[in-house]
Amino acid sequence: MQPILWTPAELAHAVEGVWIRSPGVRWRPTSVRAQLPSRDNLPVSEHAINFIYGESRLASALETLSGKRGGRGCLVLPSNLITAQVLERAELPILACPPTARPLADLARAARARFSGRLVLVVGSVGKTTTRQMIAHALREYGTVTANYGNLNLATHVYEILASSSPNTGYVVAEMGLLRGANFAEAAMVLKPDVVVFTHLGLAHIDAVEKQEEDPDHLVEQILRKKAQAFQGLTRFGAAIVNEDMPLASQASDIARKQTGRVTTFGRNPESAFRLLDLTLSGTGSRISCQCRDRRYEFEIGTVGAAPASNCMASLAAVDALGLKLEPAIAALASFSGVEGRSQLRRYDYRTGSVWILDDSFNATPLSMRACLDTLGKAARFHSAGRRIAVLGDIRHLGPQSGELHAELSEAVAEARIDRLYTIGSETPSLQSAVPPAIRAGHYETREDLVSALLSDLRTGDMVAFKASSPLKFWELVRIVAQRIEQEEPALAS
Template sequence: MRPPLWTGVAIAAATGGRLSAPFEAEGVTFDSRELIGGELFVAMRGAAADGHAFVEAAAARGAAGFLVERPVPFPHVLVDDSFRALEQLGVAARARTPAKVIGVTGSVGKTGTKEALRLAFARIAPDATHWSVKSYNNHTGVPLSLARMPEGSRFAVFEMGMNHQGEIEALTAMVRPHVAVITWVANAHIENFDNEEGIARAKAEIFEGVEPGGHAVWPHDNRHADILSAAVAARGLKSLSFGWNEGADVRVLNARPDAEGTDLSVDVAGEELHCRIGMTGRHWVSNGLAVLAAVKAAGGDIAEAGLALAAMNGLPGRGLRLRVPVAGGHATVIDESYNANPASMAAALAVLRDTPAKRRLAILGAMRELGGESARYHANLATPIIDAGVVELALVGPEMAALGHDAASYLPDAETAIDWARAMLRDGDVLLVKGSNSVGLGKVVAALGGSR
């Protein structure tokens, strides 16, 4: 019989809290809507709501116990600060496991790479692989993901994001990866930094938390490779760079792209592998190289990793392709609605360019957190839009005015974009939907429906 994820006694020991009555928990959450029964509910105070107000609802949904700052009439552990206690629970979970831990960050490709690594390790250890769900990559999501890690895990993959200097440093200190991966460095969240070099240094903070003797996996072809390489050397880590160019430890030998993905021959640190990436675009080849490097560093089977990459077929908001019914047939929607920055926007438009279609259409939302250079970055989208062969274009958000595209439809919000898409789509069309998450273009994809 599998032991519980947490007992009340273990939670009290990890957090220094006071246990009211024994209980056992099979999961951890701070969102009462996620409860299915048997979890620890962490009642945290937030800017918008106090989790203690949802204790009764959580109990009704089957929460096994509670982590709280004031006594409740259910089994609980009483602490001074629930958020701090969640961090302590995550640290305790990390300390008790023998798992090989992989941490992933980057300006683009974090979640896709994390999911590909999850699939790869799940093929190797199907009942002993743990990973952070969704994009739980911030100051609350990372300790929650750690706290959910079973003690007997063999592999664990955690995503780490940041908006400011120092955030990755705090997260990697909790995760303590054996393998740290940087997917790419670009100008996402640049409004909070002086320049891209600052972003590179912030991403390189992930190497600070790597366990002694661990590995750093980083993009050899990135314009900030010298900063990343120096950070690896400063920590004395084993280095595995990846890329297309000579000198990369994990390098493309041959690539044959088609409409569904790319067939690859790869030199994986001296071991040749033939595999397929089941996602389209050069950026996904780069992500795939990072996956192979990380699996190699973690002591996993790179052939299994190659099979996992072939099985990738898109994530909601991150490249998922949907077949949408329209008059006379169907159209294809490329769902890239989760987020956008200049690098990921150019990559998505390149995928649209290379996708066979009767017509290519795009709904592009504003890119946020670009600071004083926002207008220039938006204006620079003109070339990749032209290269993609877009014949019908909708632009959502005031920042898009800088693009100055005479033939575009400038729309105020996602709801208007839904109407535009329904009016425009014809049989054989391919529609790209991409923008910053705050623009809400996921509503467009949801409204259009469709199936994989």
């Protein structure tokens, strides 16, 4: 039988709470979850330790958990939310905390204190999720691993992961994103990572920095200072991994050196300890040639483009920083097939031909949008594809500079030799207007109109890339277009 995640006494002590309704002898929670206002949350569960913040979240939780008296979890509530009506409706044990307390952070702090494994924290403007997934994939060759749920990467989500991990888990691999008001330093001090990986730096989540200057260089420097606070939590013998190719790389390394003498770099830069020497496409994946300190390796991964290759180098540097041999990790990464919606290239066949789709739909920043267009150009050339078609949506969280930053993507469109550009959203008209008239396929107000126009325009052999910020849910657009192609609904020209 698995040991209990948290005993009632351990939980109450960690969060300085008092049991209003105590758990029974069969109480055995399986995870930790938090319901915060205005945030993406995992759903409440009758088998979880559920931290509830706010009256609206409590009302929703009580409704969801109604009739689930046999659950093995509990509710952790601020004492001011516990009323006679709540006690009447709630069917799970209830732990009350002071209204001013931060119980989830306290539980994560207690979890870190008892955790006997190693913790890797991934930060950066782009590439966090793929790097986190690569590291987790590689580390499973060495022990048990827990990591973020999907794309939930705020500090509270990372606290959930750590508090849900067994003390005997081998490795926790967490990515942490930037949000206005977030205190990276405070979160890092709770997490106390053994390794911090800084994937890349660029303009992203501009609305999360305190002073939104017009000068892009100053904005990037602010973002660096914010994200580099993650280094402050490094353990005594912790390691920092920094992308040598990113803007202000030397500044990032200098900040890291204030916390640790173990700073390792990766990238194409000849000075990088983990250096990407060559990258070539191989079917729907990539072949990587690299030098890791004094040894050379060649292997393939199941995703395309320069960005995943860079993420791969960061992952190997992290494995090395943990004192592990690289060969098992490299063997594991050879079977890494990518992350859904990130640089995944597939061919969709129909009766008289085929169409390629580059699915990079999950999220977007100016940096990752440029990388996607570059990958489209190179993949189309490698596969001798027909036209290069880009379907692009808004990049969110860019602040007052949004229109200008979208328009500047016209340079990447030209460099990738895009033949047709489709756009949708409130921010992309500036990009559509900035490209030559010959490649403008139109700006669309609705997804239905865009799909209809695209399908009627497609020809056999075309390669289509999809990219936008996650609120636009472009992965649904990819699914619809792929299904319609396979159903031979469009009148594809041969």
